[in-house]
Amino acid sequence: MHKRELDLHWRLRQAETMRLAGIHVPLITPFAPDGSVAADALEALAHSALDKGAAGLVALGTTGEPSALDDDERRRVVEICASACRERGATLIVGAGTNNTRSSADSLRSVRADAALVAVPHFVRPSEAGVLAHFRALAAESPVPLIVYNIPYRTGQSVSAATLRGLAEIPGVVGVKHAVGGIDQDTVELLAAPPHDFAVLCGDDVFAPAVLALGGHGAILASAHLHTAAFVDLATAWRNGDVERARGLGNALAALSKTLFAEPSPTVLKGVLHAQGHIPTPDVRLPLLPASAASVADAVNATQALTPVTAR
Numbered sequence: 176m177h178k179r180e181l182d183l184h185w186r187l188r189q190a191e192t193m194r195l196a197g198i199h200v201p202l203i204t205p206f207a208p209d210g211s212v213a214a215d216a217l218e219a220l221a222h223s224a225l226d227k228g229a230a231g232l233v234a235l236g237t238t239g240e241p242s243a244l245d246d247d248e249r250r251r252v253v254e255i256c257a258s259a260c261r262e263r264g265a266t267l268i269v270g271a272g273t274n275n276t277r278s279s280a281d282s283l284r285s286v287r288a289d290a291a292l293v294a295v296p297h298f299v300r301p302s303e304a305g306v307l308a309h310f311r312a313l314a315a316e317s318p319v320p321l322i323v324y325n326i327p328y329r330t331g332q333s334v335s336a337a338t339l340r341g342l343a344e345i346p347g348v349v350g351v352k353h354a355v356g357g358i359d360q361d362t363v364e365l366l367a368a369p370p371h372d373f374a375v376l377c378g379d380d381v382f383a384p385a386v387l388a389l390g391g392h393g394a395i396l397a398s399a400h401l402h403t404a405a406f407v408d409l410a411t412a413w414r415n416g417d418v419e420r421a422r423g424l425g426n427a428l429a430a431l432s433k434t435l436f437a438e439p440s441p442t443v444l445k446g447v448l449h450a451q452g453h454i455p456t457p458d459v460r461l462p463l464l465p466a467s468a469a470s471v472a473d474a475v476n477a478t479q480a481l482t483p484v485t486a487r
Contacts, residue, residue: 194266194289195322195350195374197230197393198406201238201270203441204252205454212248214255216454220400221259223453228407229399231266232256233292237329238397238441241270243460257288268292268322268395274299276309280316291317292352292395294324295332303338307345314347321347326354326378336364343370352395354378358385366390380432384425387413397444398432401478427481434474438466446471447478 202220205213221232234256235241235249244252253269260267269286272279272293283291293313295306314321323342327333334342339361342348353375355362366389369375377386377394387394387410399406405424412421435443442459443466449457450471457465 194231195376195393196410198228198399198403198410199231199233199266199268199376199393199395200224200229200399200403201233201236201395201397202252202256203397203400203445203448203454204239204241204244204248205445205448205456206458206460207455210458212244212251213455214251217252218255218259220448220453221256222263224400224403225259225263225265227403229265229403230393230407231268231289232260233268233270233395234288235270236268236292236395237270238444239270240441240460240463243463253288260289266290270324272313276312279309280313283313283317283319283321286317286319288319290320290322290349292322292324294326295330295334297330297332300330300332303334306332306334306338307341310342310348311345314345317347320349322350322352322374322376323348324352324354324378326352328354328356334361336361339365340370343373348373350374350376350392352376352378353386353391356382358382358389362386363389380436381429383432384409384421384429388421388425396432397440398428398435400444400448401431401435402428402481405481431474431477431481434470434477437470437473439463442466443470443474447474450475451478 205216207213234253257267267288268290269288271282271286271291274296296309325334339351350373374392377383377391380396380398383394383396393410409424409428437443442463446457446466448454
């Protein structure tokens with residue numbers, strides 16, 4: 176790149192990083208009693224999250240069961256989320272991609288959003304050099320910026336801090352949803368000196384308070400369907416250096432998140448949202464099964480117990 180093009184590139188990267196900061200809610204896909212997508216309930220959830228301070232929404236993330244939706248349903252989900260984000264001036268991220276580079280590029284060409292969330296290729300387990308080559312190829316074809324979804328316990332592929340830094344250097348790759356199942360050495364190394372204008376977003380709900388404390392830019396959290404404002408407050412408190420407030424909130428919200436992941440996500444979350452009257456059924460689609468009554472009750476109790484802690 177010429178210097179002028181390079182300067183423009185980094186200014187755009189800086190703007191994208193700022194847009195990705197904060198809490199983003201990966202929306203569930205609610206189902207009606209007849210099994211169809213409950214569009215009105217989805218729209219209400221989208222507006223509620225944004226009204227309570229979420230920086231944006233993720234459509235067709237894992238929480239939304241995209242692999243169980245048909246093409247028309249996926250389009251409808253994106254339309255609803257996009258409309259809510261446009262009205263609020265919020266960020267829309269859309270899940271896209273497969274474990275095949277060619278088909279991933281094809282799927283990205285139709286994405287109309289602020290960014291696309293693309294997982295490290297699953298199952299095939301390429302080398303880390305292959306992961307870099309995969310995202311270079313996708314970034315060259317994608318009409319929107321890419322967020323790498325680093326989730327080794329689903330993909331079977333670990334990505335080191337060094338490779339994440341390499342991904343951050345690819346034009347068009349603007350961040351990572353980092354969900355490694357804990358705070359490991361690579362997480363510490365990455366956040367000790369985060370790449371310039373590259374958003375590090377926590378994707379592990381229970382560990383989000385710790386990642387934010389280490390300097391993460393924000394998070395994509397299914398748990399933030401509940402007590403959305405408290406999760407937003409948590410991110411703001413760490414950003415502003417309000418350590419006492421952040422620690423109290425973080426401990427309480429991590430405890431809530433633990434109950435929501437007692438069974439495969441989003442089954443418990445859907446059970447809670449149904450119990451609260453926000454969605455018409457707690458249904459999920461096979462191969463997922465609805466959460467047990469005991470797990471839902473534990474999560475409902477945790478949600479209710481958290482209210483006094485999150486109040487100012």
